[in-house]
Amino acid sequence: MRNFRFRLWPLWAALILALTGCSDGQNTGNGDSTTDAPEAPEYPVTWRFALEEIEGSVQHAYAEALKERIEERSDGKIEMDIFPYGSLGTSSQLTELVRNGSVNLAFASPGHLANTVPEIGLFTLHFVMPEDADITRRLLASPNLLNLFEQPYAQHSLKLLGFVPEGWMAWTANKALRTPDDFQGLRIRTMTSDMAEESYRAYGAQPSQIPYSQVYSDLQLQKIDGQSNPIFAIEEMDFYEVQSTLTIARHAQFVSSVISNLEWYDALPENQKQWLGESLEDVADIAWKTQEELNQTRLQTMLEEAHLSVVQLTDEEREAFRRASRPVHDLYLERTGESGQRIMENLQQLIEELETESRTSADSGNGD
Numbered sequence: 601m602r603n604f605r606f607r608l609w610p611l612w613a614a615l616i617l618a619l620t621g622c623s624d625g626q627n628t629g630n631g632d633s634t635t636d637a638p639e640a641p642e643y644p645v646t647w648r649f650a651l652e653e654i655e656g657s658v659q660h661a662y663a664e665a666l667k668e669r670i671e672e673r674s675d676g677k678i679e680m681d682i683f684p685y686g687s688l689g690t691s692s693q694l695t696e697l698v699r700n701g702s703v704n705l706a707f708a709s710p711g712h713l714a715n716t717v718p719e720i721g722l723f724t725l726h727f728v729m730p731e732d733a734d735i736t737r738r739l740l741a742s743p744n745l746l747n748l749f750e751q752p753y754a755q756h757s758l759k760l761l762g763f764v765p766e767g768w769m770a771w772t773a774n775k776a777l778r779t780p781d782d783f784q785g786l787r788i789r790t791m792t793s794d795m796a797e798e799s800y801r802a803y804g805a806q807p808s809q810i811p812y813s814q815v816y817s818d819l820q821l822q823k824i825d826g827q828s829n830p831i832f833a834i835e836e837m838d839f840y841e842v843q844s845t846l847t848i849a850r851h852a853q854f855v856s857s858v859i860s861n862l863e864w865y866d867a868l869p870e871n872q873k874q875w876l877g878e879s880l881e882d883v884a885d886i887a888w889k890t891q892e893e894l895n896q897t898r899l900q901t902m903l904e905e906a907h908l909s910v911v912q913l914t915d916e917e918r919e920a921f922r923r924a925s926r927p928v929h930d931l932y933l934e935r936t937g938e939s940g941q942r943i944m945e946n947l948q949q950l951i952e953e954l955e956t957e958s959r960t961s962a963d964s965g966n967g968d
């Protein structure tokens with residue numbers, strides 16, 4: 601297994617953040633500014649970007665692309681330091697580092713963030729996302745989708761900067777998972793929010809919330825029987841070494857979000873906001889292309905190593921899971937109230953609009 605330094609996190613985090621200091625030369629949004637007058641920034645300004653994934657991942661490719669764009673657009677006035685997973689902390693700890701101003705940007709995946717921002721638990725639900733890849737890509741890049749979640753994030757002092765697609769989730773275990781019955785009593789790892797557990801409880805599994813860094817060893821020691829992640833991550837984190845079967849049910853997309861501290865963002869000078877906004881737009885498609893490529897090539901790698909058998913569920917088999925997952929949608933609505941209801945309805949409407957648009961353009965293409 602690759603050598604991660606996870607156990608030394610608190611030490612690394614303190615050391616790195618102390619050594620790099622509070623290097624951004626402007627109000628970090630944590631209330632430590634001594635004057636109300638906006639100070640002229642001293643360039644170059646360094647922004648820290650913390651990742652939930654290791655080097656070579658979708659998040660890493662995205663961060664590298666964002667770094668390149670922002671440094672270019674700002675003519676070197678903004679520099680970006682990237683902290684891959686293993687250097688600062690777990691996903692939940694990264695969100696805390698954003699909230700207290702220690703890092704400027706971070707990835708925050710819904711499966712971890714949903715205890716803090718309950719509405720984002722929508723992306724932990726099964727069978728809510730479109731089947732079609734192009735519609736999914738357009739949905740996740742849509743400013744309308746971003747707007748839906750802006751307030752829920754802001755209520756927790758977070759600025760939502762973008763959604764990043766990472767591909768279909770797949771299940772691994774030491775058996776095929778063809779029916780909800782196959783989940784009976786299965787000790788499955790989920791991300792660290794209560795909502796993330798519910799979909800598996802509905803199938804009869806025994807879910808437990810475990811940080812990403814601990815999944816490999818818990819599988820190896822058979823403290824858990826299975827887990828769910830996009831294919832590229834199953835290869836990258838070596839989970840396939842300690843699991844026999846990959847089941848592809850296309851039950852949920854792995855969607856992550858890029859966040860910053862809301863006060864920090866609001867206090868950014870206009871030119872910096874503009875560089876950031878434009879750079880985020882520039883890289884919106886990078887994650888889509890990266891995840892497509894990595895999910896494909898890494899499946900090949902795992903198959904070549906012959907560790908894993910792959911099971912693709914039929915539409916009929918998926919239907920049984922779709923039915924079993926319905927009560928969890930109601931649970932989401934119960935837990936998020938009117939706000940979640942509005943978001944769920946708007947999401948469905950956005951998907952329908954994109955589907956209609958795509959049918960219309962296909963029809964007009966056919967009619968030529």
Ligand code: 6CS
Nearest residue numbers: 652653691709791812833
């Ligand atoms: O399963 C997890 O916890 C993680 N999976 C991925 C693909 N990215 C980040 C997340 O923390």
